[in-house]
Amino acid sequence: MTVAELAAKLGARILTPQANAQQEVTGVYCGDLLSWVMSHAEKGDAWITVHTHVNIVAVAVLAELACIIIPESIEVDDGTVARAKEQGVTLLGSDLKAAELCWRIYEMLR
Amino acid sequence: MSGIIRLHFELPGNDLMSAGEASSSVKKKLNQLGINPAAVKKAAIAMYEAEINAIIHAGGGTLAVTITKDRINIVISDHGPGIADLDLAMQEGYSTAPDYIREMGFGAGMGLPNIKRNADRLEIKSAVGQGTTVEITVFF
Ligand SMILES: Nc1ncnc2c1ncn2[C@@H]1O[C@H](COP(=O)(O)OP(=O)(O)OP(=O)(O)O)[C@@H](O)[C@H]1O
Ligand SMILES: [Mg+2]
Numbered sequence: 560m561t562v563a564e565l566a567a568k569l570g571a572r573i574l575t576p577q578a579n580a581q582q583e584v585t586g587v588y589c590g591d592l593l594s595w596v597m598s599h600a601e602k603g604d605a606w607i608t609v610h611t612h613v614n615i616v617a618v619a620v621l622a623e624l625a626c627i628i629i630p631e632s633i634e635v636d637d638g639t640v641a642r643a644k645e646q647g648v649t650l651l652g653s654d655l656k657a658a659e660l661c662w663r664i665y666e667m668l669r
Numbered sequence: 670m671s672g673i674i675r676l677h678f679e680l681p682g683n684d685l686m687s688a689g690e691a692s693s694s695v696k697k698k699l700n701q702l703g704i705n706p707a708a709v710k711k712a713a714i715a716m717y718e719a720e721i722n723a724i725i726h727a728g729g730g731t732l733a734v735t736i737t738k739d740r741i742n743i744v745i746s747d748h749g750p751g752i753a754d755l756d757l758a759m760q761e762g763y764s765t766a767p768d769y770i771r772e773m774g775f776g777a778g779m780g781l782p783n784i785k786r787n788a789d790r791l792e793i794k795s796a797v798g799q800g801t802t803v804e805i806t807v808f809f
Binding site for chain 2: 595620646
């Protein structure tokens with residue numbers, strides 16, 4: 560499943576339309592402690608976090624995550640969107656709660 | 670690949686907004702060179718954690734990278750407060766990060782343990798009141 564397909568299935572907004580949404584999603588990870596995410600998330604994971612500052616982009620790049628999903632209609636900083644586009648990271652925005660996103664994505668990947 | 674590649678970055682103090690840029694650009698460089706992906710990821714994660722530490726805990730510093738045929742060597746130096754008890758700092762969960770930093774998702778006390786896990790060779794030299802130098806080597 561690609562990030563674009565995931566976004567469509569979740570009804571999520573693609574906040575970075577220019578970024579590569581063809582990355583393959585192979586897992587899901589939810590967490591807000593950045594160093595913890597860096598060491599435990601796996602390549603290809605869709606990462607759900609409530610942080611919206613620009614450092615989440617670096618975490619996604621370095622940990623090779625498929626995309627970042629911001630849950631619960633949280634607004635994302637413009638600077639973060641700009642950095643994500645520049646780095647080719649896809650940012651998704653969703654109205655769903657983090658737990659529901661996890662569950663839905665997990666079911667899709669099963 | 671022939672020759673030696675040297676890269677240098679200034680890490681501005683307390684500028685968390687640019688944190689991760691040096692690591693991201695070195696990662697790109699390693700990928701362009703066709704270095705094996707597992708080694709690239711290890712180097713990138715270790716470098717990022719050290720970069721963030723210099724910015725958050727030490728008011729910034731410098732990052733010097735040397736890439737040769739068989740390895741990447743990364744030296745992050747700062748003139749911050751230094752680390753009084755390195756063994757304690759290396760423990761998972763130990764952090765002195767202030768609240769506003771924690772609110773951003775840093776301060777899990779996982780950075781140094783992450784560096785140790787990802788580096789093939791790690792040397793940390795720190796003196797209280799003088800600063801800290803972290804040297805990370807990853808073999809390809
Ligand atoms: N360059 C540095 N200068 C001074 N102190 C440092 C430096 N790097 C680390 N430390 C000290 O070591 C502690 C542990 O560092 P570590 O990277 O493991 O965790 P952290 O930075 O607090 O949190 P995290 O990395 O999980 O966001 C820090 O809280 C800080 O007290
Ligand atoms: Mg740290």
